[in-house]
Amino acid sequence: MNDAPFNNKAAFFDLPAIDALARRLKIDPHRVRRARVAYFKKSLSADAALAELPPEVRDAFAAAVAFETLTDIRRFDSQIDGASKLISRTTAGYAIETVILRPSTGRTALCVSSQVGCAAACAFCATGQMGVAKSLSAAEILDQVVQANRLLAAEDRRVRNIVFMGMGEPLHNEAALHETLATLGASQGFDHPPSRTLVSTVGVPEPLLRTAERFPTVNFALSLHAASQATRETIIPLAKRYSLDVLRSAVEQLNAMQPERTSVMIEYLMLDGVNDSDADAALLLDWLQGLRVHVNLIPFNPIATAPHLQSSPRHTIEAFGVIIRNAGHPTTIRYSLGRDIDAACGQLVRDENLAIAKSLRQVASQDLSAAGP
Template structure:
């Protein structure tokens, strides 16, 4: 049974006949405070501890490798699923002291955005709630050992969260449950390439959850060039979805609009003016993001700093809230992403070969 299955855990506790407070202390130690497995299990009475540990699944993932940035406070974690596939999570230790975890929701991604290494994998498999949650558990343990606390969770890792919608919702339910992780929804963000109906469903179910739209252009032709799904979900549908999100969510909640700055493609002042017009009247906050080059998109180049700042100044002058972001972990991102792609492709080919042999 999984450690987040409250009903099954309580049934086991009754079977083993120990104090429910001991079970509560165990869950709090592991899920909320990031204590080690041994420390958390130490909350279970000694006479039933071994039996309890043999029947409760603490982890759905194996930590394959850890890559720490030598430039900043980023750590890229590679986890292996029980199916043998690799996924990534990234710990971001922000200079202000806040710590954020970037979580994956899929192996690979079917959105196939031109600028994204994950979308080039040719693999898209949903992660289960235990696999998504274990990224949080193991990252929290790493941070607790450093005397840090995990503050924010962002679904900005591998995968399109709304292509794994029901598992995403089950994960959020567990994350926000007071008996489990007790993570405030206001400190969780789900980022999507833009599935309008799913965005609205999510906001209705979790109105205090933060949502981010990977927009990257307010020009339909340009957006289709870099985001294939834009053909299916055009800009007018996305704008109607943002209007509905603004209606559903509290007035204090802004939709994050992510805008990747690509030289000669979407970074002109004319593009900035298009963006201002498209966002007019919406409650949003724009993030201007630098592009990290990937091997599979040699034709794409990031805008230089002065261009990004001029673009941002134009948005601010028009009254939009705007933040110019700077990358963390750039020295570990590319090599790590390539490793995941190669390893997963090799594993997928091996499985296919084995299946053909059996047939």
Template sequence: MNTIYDTESLEEFRRRNAIQPHRMKLFYNALFKHSKGWNEALGTLPEAARSDFETGIQFQCLELVERHDSEVDGASKLIFKTHDHHLIESVVLRPKTGRTSICISSQVGCACYCSFCATGKMGFTRNLTQAEILDQVTQSNRMIQPEGRTIRNVVFMGMGEPLLNIDHVFSAVEFLRAAPFFNLSDSRITVSTVGIPKAMERFVETFPKMQLALSLHSARQEVRQRMMPQARTFPLERIRETLVAASRHGKVMIEYLMLAGVNDREEDFLALEKYLKGLPVHINLIPFNEYPGSNLQGTPLEQRAEFSARLKAAGFDVTLRYSMGSDIAAACGQLVQHKQKEALL
């Protein structure tokens, strides 16, 4: 069935119902700019066309099955169910300073098997479609509309490796930035990757002003391989070439999850400093949300702060991140994993 994200089919519906373009604009505004429900959006169309739209177009393709609101920092973790009964996660973030953001999933599970990630332990099931990726944003917008909020930042940092689902992710990104739909500026969309050079190059060529984030996590090849098996295929030297090319269009975000005794020692600092020297990057130092089934521990705050101060002293832009939603298992894949276990009991 066609979805509300299927622009070509919607254009056919418009033509066959002889709807004026300005009425269609009202319909799209209701759905994507004002976060209205299906009936209200249908109400913007001529009466004679409504039943055709109602029966031929699917309003939402995910079912929201759980919502967990953090009591600590205003994050909301959402679990959606796909039509074939798979669970995926999104996290809405309401930072006190800054815009409302959403971290969305691009795959069911993930084939990258990063050692620190709950999603990586699930294995890979399938890619999400463009509509399933976008529906996380649309439904979250409707959820937060009574708060007077709208999603202003979209980050592809949830379940899955976005650049291994490149076609659907690219078409979702096109929809997010398109003026008639979400109309987000390029700088408000971030795609995060474990580092797949050819796909990163394609991303930068297609969307030069969009944010690219590299999950680096270590500048030492052997440590990185232990943390992220994908690193065996794409060594650090190759990824650095890609970073050089990407940084011609602006700063690249570097994600660095700090794990005690794994990537937070003196040799790790020195390797990171050397690897990123001369590149216009912004480094995010991320705390680890510990979860059952993982024997890893996060670097204590004091040590993270010192690591951050030393990077700043070396001339880098650094943000020391604090854990958001730690009381609601907001790290990627944790809640779905928990829910899957519940279902087995």
């Protein structure tokens, strides 16, 4: 795991590093397992995890290990639909968002961030317009799960589904994503079934296929948003690099790699007058032909940086859905939760992160000028 400098401590999430430390301190592996159960599965504190270790090694272990990597956690609860947003601070000082969704199905879901900002810069996304793009470490991603489970424990709930739909393009942070997925699924880690994890991408084919090869039972979502190459390029800059044909071939390969029961989620943001006509639906049907997919139509939450983009009206979304469904593709209209807490990622922390990035740049330039010629 590449989480090294938490003040030169190993992250408790880093299973191989902690195993190596335990060997060095001659700690019985069963005691380490109990500490992990306390922290990862019971969502207890670092002190409670340390209490599972033999008293004579606790101080040495605590001195070498970083538990919480996120700090300054602030909570915002929706007053309309049971969503909660957590804003926390990374080791570098940036603010990230994590959203807890409590849908009526009772299946609590957690939307995690994988980056601060996002280099993909999609026109419809507040995170992409943040002007910052920094990858999180695996420990910072996994700590979002711990923090959410701690909060949910008070409600007698646990995170059931984990979705990588928060800030960032997870496949631009591939190494940390793989470490995160490995630790989530490991029996010594969170023991979280991979089938309850979903990685969402705007379409970066090579890392997508590498990830599926290593984690074939994890679910994947592709943010397609348009089946016309020209339209897609106007809202997703990465579309110029990876064409619709290339993405279609990637989904075909995903279908071949994954179990028969697994479909790739196709996310389609409904944008008024941009991608929501009958002709757009026909293009989408062409693109979907022969693929094992589930189509999610998503009403758009407008953002300040893209006033020209508005959501399609409800009747248009429903009519579009009928066309896709009648062609035999399972289709769901997803009404987003947490509208009153700006659950659309990036909206609450944008200005905060811009200010942090600016002050870090100033510190860096002061350091450089202090270093002198």
